[in-house]
Amino acid sequence: MKHLSKLIALSMVVLGISSASAQDSNNPWAVSIGTNAVDFYPTNNGAPLSNGFLDEYFNVGDHWNILPSVSQLTVGRYIGAGLVAEIDGSINQISDFGDRAVDDLSYYSVDGSINYSLRAMLNDGWFDPVVGVGGGYTWIGDQDGEDLENLDAATLNGSLGINFWFTDNLALFVESKYKHAFDPKMGQHFQHSAGIKFMFGGTDTDGDGIYDKDDECPETPGLPEFNGCPDSDGDGIPDKDDECPNTPGLAEFNGCPDTDGDGIADPDDECPETPGLAEFNGCPDSDGDGVPDKDDECPDTPGLAEFDGCPDSDGDGVPDKDDECPEVAGTVANNGCPEPTAEIIKELNEYSNTVLFDFNKATIRSESEEALNSIVEIMQEYPKTTFHIGGHTDSVGSDKYNLKLSKERAASVREYLVEGGIPANRLTSEGYGETRPIASNSTDAGRQENRRVEISLQEEE
Template structure:
């Protein structure tokens, strides 16, 4: 008993009182090791025996105890709280009732069916049980005539308690009554105490959750996830976690959002810099719709076709270089950013146009006017984006309708000559104004001569013809 006490104390120290499990379907097997005491006295009414249960706890006078491990047992859970147990015990008998005898050898093999009251009592570590069974006991020969031939089959009944210190270890104590069939006076009580170890539950991954309950039996996991792991510790089991090795948020299926922009890192092209969903999580500092990494001017809004930079206006004329036919020379929008002829140039053109002569009452240009017309062509081609307007005018002599017709035809003749000699047609327009725009009096020959003229001006009201 002294050695058993040390074992019990060591077990309590190692395992402590925790939430425990008894022998059940998860851990069906158990082995036990302990000591036993045999007491013949409180089993009858004839000397040398006492009355039934008389002096039941008189350990000093009646109990036979072998000071060594003297009991081994193996048991298996059957179901519904029932356990079958096979036990073997040895002892030395020197007290037979109230008599002393020479040391008798004692061997017993017993089989029992036990029922646990633990579930019925709704307890945890306290596990009382009752059992019934039978066995055979061998008690060695001795000289006393009245206690010879004690070997016999027996019918056994027992009451015991298991005190569970952990999931797999219990202190087990029991008291068993053995009713002998062949030698009635040899019936006796056998008490035992020891340690019981349960085992047999399969836990492949060693996570404390048996395979039959473990949804991930080959990966150590957590009880709250039925044995499945949560590798990154974010509270989302790996099976449901799109990023099982990075702690994340449930709203992102377990993935992190490192930059806090509301876009999970796996879907974020710029996971360390807060950005916009429409740009896959990348920033657009200047708001031009081009993410900074692809924007050559990330702090200045600009179009994609210019790599995110604003279009330049090299000549400062208010027309972007991309729309400016003359990006290095300032000019108005009417001439697509190219410079227009100055007043001096227009005056020069008209000095040449004054020398253009026509046949009398005709629109045919006289040959001596071609030199002046070629000078006009040369000047016009210096301004490739300018649209020139050719005007035809007459004096007031003759019918007004005739004068209008003649002025239109002469203006058209000049326009045609210029086109045929190098000025693109889309840069020329013409119109006749008849006698409606005199620049001198029509009362004198000199004045009428000045009124019969061709003038050239800028056509600012029309776009260049294609």
């Protein structure tokens, strides 16, 4: 108990001295506890490197003074560039003072040192050799005899040691320290130590267990595998390198997902839920016509870009979807259906001019059926064209009678064409009587020309 109380008191001195040093929040502290052995013999009470200096250095049984308990406390602070400042206090009992037996002399020492770690030179592994230099003060007392009366002296120290790091914070250490006393009576000696070292004291602003000096994201809680940076979406890519930090993604896309698996990251994919092509920013082109589906009004049928991906089968400039006659070339004005030319209208009228009626009647004579059937065939080639049938007379008779007769004859022709297969909504008829002559009514020949049925295109109202 006597030695324990002295060690505690000495520890308070050590802690007090060390805490007086300016702390660097980013440089951790270390506390070591262990046991020590003091050996006066190998120095042969002579100068280092002299004859006999290291005689029987490992003769533990004959010369080492060991206190079998916790007998040393060390506090250290890393100061950068591999250097560590340490201060330690130790106690022991001396029963062998070199080759002299003494009666359990008390041994106390306080030492300070600057140590250099070779760990960085060895790739920061678990093996950490350390060399050091420093000084201290040693007391020896409670002895009888004239030569050893309560000795105390300052010492100049040099040390060699090894730290074996089990974790970033915990190590087993061994050390051998040579102490050159400035009082010859004290005797030069070695002090050997072994124990456990615990590192602590660095600043961890974000509380993630990683000191700021090692934390690439010191103000945001993170993970050790990412040097203290977070991975919010848990995709294995730290937020600082993740272009989509809140959505799990892939490393090849810098942390962004590729939902449809088309090799284009969702932020760059205009169709992120449908596999597509790079040239269309991730959108598909189902029909392979060079127009992506999102812009293709006919996505399942190859078409033309000018028609928003729809085909124009008959090449008339009207896409099939708007073409009322998709397999027959027509005109834009007629919704893709063909329109009869002037030649076609002329041909229709060549037939219509041969249509004969009973005298003063609207009844079509049988010999006119062949001409009317030809008219039906021609009109069927223009399924979207509306034709107008006009009836005309000569000037013989009253105007009223001639008007009535012309209307009836035009209606008769219309009825025949409807029965022949032309939709009724594509035919109109009207009678004009004698109002639109095309020849003189003064001659038989002229009056014959004026008695006619004309076919024309229905004019839009």
